[in-house]
Amino acid sequence: MKKRGQTQQFDKASFKASVKKHLVTTYAQNIETASDKHWYLAVGKALAEISTGNLLETEKRIANAQTRSVNYFSLEFLIGRLTGNNLISLGLYEQISEAVTELGFQLTDLLEQERDPALGNGGLGRLAACFMDSLAAQEFPSVGYGLHYQYGLFQQSFLNGHQIEFPDAWREAEGYPWEVQRPELNQFVGLYGDVSSYTDDEGQQHRRWNPAVTLQGIAWDLPIIGYQNQSVFPLRLWECRAPVPFNLAKFNDGDYVGAQQTQIAAGNVTKILYPNDNHDQGKVLRLTQQYFHCACSIADIICRHLKNGHEINSLSKFEAIQLNDTHPTIAIPELMRVLLDDHQLSWDDAWAIVSKIFAYTNHTLLPEALETWSEALIGELLPRHLEIIFEINHRLMVQVEAKWPGNNEIKRKLSIIAEGQSRMVRMANLCVASTYAVNGVAALHSELVKRDLFPEFDELFPGRLQNVTNGITPRRWLKYCNPQLSALISEKIGTEWPAHLEQLEAIAQFATNTQFQQRFAEIKKQNKQRFADWVAENLDIELDTNAIFDVQIKRLHEYKRQHLNLLHILSLYHRLLNDPTFDMHPRVFIFAAKAAPGYALAKDIIYAINKVADKVNNDPRLNGKLKVVFVPDYRVSLAEIIIPAADVSEQISTAGKEASGTGNMKLALNGALTIGTMDGANVEIREEVGDDNIFIFGLLVDDVEKLKSEGYNPHTYYEQDSLLKASIDLLDNNEFDATDCAAFSNIRHNLLEGGDPYLVLADFADYVNAHNCIDAEYRDQTQWVKKTILNTALVGKFSSDRSIRDYVNNIWHLTALPK
Ligand code: 26M
Structure with missing residues (x-):
């Protein structure tokens, strides 16, 4: 067997030839006149040849190892530029730098040509990227699943001090050199439609979803290169397209433009990353994105499992799925649906699998960020999933009744369905009820998850709520x-x-x-x-x-x-x-x-x-x-x-x-x-x-709660602290802006008349x-x-390496690939 070294074998002459080949054949540029940007692209493509080979090798090693993998589900991966970092991981920084110099360029200049793939908003997306890096560095079998947004987080500029936003076409016209399409992995995804019942040959009753719309998921892989270990794991991003042939009936009626309508709608699904951070809006297109992501990813995991020769019943032995916040929660009813309706498992058998596969990370306690979806909306878009959610909730309520007989208050609190004017599905409750581990992201936060957010769940499912402190690569x-x-x-x-x-x-x-x-x-x-x-x-x-x-x-x-x-x-x-x-x-x-x-x-x-x-x-x-x-x-x-x-x-x-x-x-x-x-x-x-x-x-957490419950009044701080008063008054006297004072007075108003919800004044002096x-x-x-x-x-x-080891030891139970 070929021995795998610590760093990549490298032949400078053939690398340089490969760069030139890509410059000419992939990007159609002349060697003499090509710009820095095209040279960067060609270098990226030449390097991606190495990583794609290693990706396929690693895939085989995982299959042979017959071992458990984690699938990290996230609507966001804020990976940042890949080229410089990948050179370090490959252990080739110096050698490529030399090769590029011989081609007549500075590596640092070429690296500056790369746009950031901004496929995330902030902390949550960046955490997912650090975790992928640490999984690869420690060779834990893993796949990151996300969306291939056409536009990442908006580009910001200032016009007279005001934020303005521009679309972020991170792939530019040429495409991103590190990504590779995997057409054999493409998937189909249903939406809308209705659910019917049928009886099989053995007299068993089944449910079947008949979607009214079908979307296609195009698989793109980005390489996550292990630090100086030659393993490469995929970050698999799904792009939504209309399946071809699109509307054949209309097409044959001569309505060529009408026949492309569905294509236009499908193109919207992964067009843009929602720019919210810690705030839920409840938009249909967002739920569509979430479901599209989950349906493609679940299908991919099952294909891989079956292709590796395993029985569907052993799925939880080989796969764990980590939900990065509640954004991919719909994966839970989706996996239930596939097991029940496509693989004809009984509820109990399906649940035995599902409840050993999923784990959920909570990233926030802010009430406005806790996701809920209207029951009506889920029922329309995903009618079968709504039925399954009801059944999960019903069984949860039976457990609650057994533990707290007759206590309707606790039932109302823990129910996946929130009663009210319009009934809402609470995604966090669905997660806690369906996963085998829930974690907060720092010790204090995880305590607050137990104490303030889910105290009854902590009693109902002892040990399920845990902590894994975040880390960075x-x-x-x-x-x-x-x-x-x-x-x-x-x-x-x-x-x-x-x-x-x-x-x-x-x-x-x-x-x-x-x-x-x-x-x-x-x-x-x-x-x-x-x-x-x-x-x-x-x-x-x-x-x-x-x-x-x-x-x-x-x-x-x-x-x-x-x-x-x-x-x-x-x-x-x-x-x-x-x-x-x-x-x-x-x-x-x-x-x-x-x-x-x-x-x-x-x-x-x-x-x-x-x-x-x-x-x-x-x-x-x-x-x-x-x-x-x-x-x-x-x-x-x-x-x-x-x-x-x-x-x-x-x-x-x-x-x-x-x-x-x-x-x-x-x-x-x-x-x-x-x-x-x-x-x-x-x-x-x-x-x-x-x-x-x-x-x-x-103030400490308890001070904050005490002050609020006693009736916090920002005016008392304002009146008693002359430096604070002077500073706040500067917001209101045109000192900084003679044209548009509204912004300043809005801030002042929020702090004084708006009750200062985040206790800025209370903490000012300290x-x-x-x-x-x-x-x-x-x-x-x-x-x-x-x-x-x-x-x-x-x-x-x-270090996110430590975070990942915490997940591996306490939640995922993986073993690293053999060297
Ligand atoms: C919600 C609805 C619709 C569209 C987008 C969202 C959404 C997107 C991102 C909501 C929250 C999002 O991210 C929240 C986030 O970044 N949380 C941060 O997570 C970090 C990693 O755990 C923590 O370090 C931060 O404290 C936490 O704020």
Whole structure:
């Protein structure tokens, strides 16, 4: 047998020939005149030849191993650019760089040509991408299932400070070089129609769904390349098309255009990623997307299972399905339907399989984000699935009755169907009732899932509710994005750490070593310079790298409290102008965030920050002490240059609202100190780095609940804190904007008259205080650098490799592929 090495065999001459071949034959370009973009595409295609071969090899190894796989179901995979990262995983970065140089180009320039595949909104989608990377790195058999959106998350730009959105054609005209179609895996999916009964030859009663519409699922695979292990696992994305022949009857009637109607409708299904984040809207097209995803993916899993020679009854022995939030929940009734109606299993046999296959991850407690679908809508689109949901609910209610006889209140709470004006299906309840494991994404969040969201389910199904703390891949979020720091670390502790992040702890011993401190600080400085150069070139703002780079990068949402950050900036502005004794170390406040297009207040906050930025950046009275930069179009590739440049990481959500956060982990890993509330994974970051190396402020979860139940009144804070009053009043006196004050007064109104739902005012004073500590401590560079080193050293727990091992050991029960 051929021995599999750690890294890919490589022949430079044939690689260069392959690049040229793709340039000419795939992209129809002349060698002499082709642009950087076409060279990047050709390099990508030449590399994809290697990964596609390895993908097929890995597929065979999994089939031979006769072992369990996990199928990660997610409506979002925010993978970011693949080429640079894949070169690292293949262990070919240096060699390809050399080959590209010989072809007359700089590899780094070509890598800049790649668009981010933005097939996700934020944390949830990025988590799915990190998990795929860690599954591959540790060679756990796995498939990621998602949608092949034609347009990813909108591109953001600012027009006079206002967010405007453009479609994101991430594949451009040429297609994405890393993806490969798998026509033999294409599927058909039904929708609408009715359900009928029939009796089989043995006198058994069955139900049959007769869909009125059929869609086709086109399978595209993206390679997830294992870190220096040569295994490649698929991220399988489904594109929706109308099946050909489309409407033959109409076609033959001569209605050629009418015959294509269905094609146009089918083309809509995977046209666009919904840009919501932590907010449910209940649109039919979204449910169609969800079902289309689940039907294709379930069918694919069953095909693979049968093709590998297994019985349908052994499905749960070989397959686990992880639901990334409730978005793919319809997979549960879909698998029941297939087992009952297509494979003619009894309910009990089908349920025995289904209830051992699915596990569900909860990512939020926000009520507005908990998905419900109207019973009427599901009944119309998926009539058979609604019947199955009713039956699951009926059996659940029987269990509830047995445990709490006669208790209708608990029945109402746990029921999958919410009673009311129009009856709604609660997807989270369906998940908890049908899966064998439910997990929250950080220790605190998982406790709140048990205590506040599902206490009765926790009693009914003891042990089902668990925790798996999130993580991030150290390959992209340290090795790739911060090459200088990575080299320094490797010099000290060897090169194994990207696959064993807990080893970073060994650099803690250098935290007080003057020479190491100097080198660490020098690298931070250079990373700040790299970002400052980017800002100068793209935004025409000059930044001083001696200033504190204070970073808040995440979706724009009230609960994340970018407006608390803004109020602090206004307080500094106020003090600089009005208090002659006030001194501060220069600061640059860096924001990047997209607002959901329909979220008016979030857009107002963006506008307000932009206007404040315009003013403070150009106000000579401030002596350059205060700068504000709102970087447009936040995306993975931008995070890769901001994160290594950060001194301070803003993680300031209202306690209890941020399930985990993962940007907090990326920033700490790259040596930024966190200013944060006791929320999500901040709690665990504090545990790891120690109280001296993090700035914690604000109300705790229990304080928040107590204050709210006592009747929170933001006015009392406003009246009693003169700095807060001065800062809020700056929102209302045309200081920053003479043309459109509505945005500013909307924010002020939300905080004062709107009841300040996220307790911004209640946390303001403590937040300002924590920032004062940062200012003081930054001035002692020796101490500061020591703390940043300790942050990098002590956050090894937050490798997504560890998260994946937690899933594997406690939920999926997989074994890694043999070497
Ligand atoms: C809902 C309905 C319609 C369309 C889209 C949605 C939707 C999309 C994304 C709802 C929520 C979405 O993502 C939520 C999210 O990103 N949650 C974050 O998950 C991270 C990973 O676990 C956590 O770290 C964050 O704390 C959590 O906010």
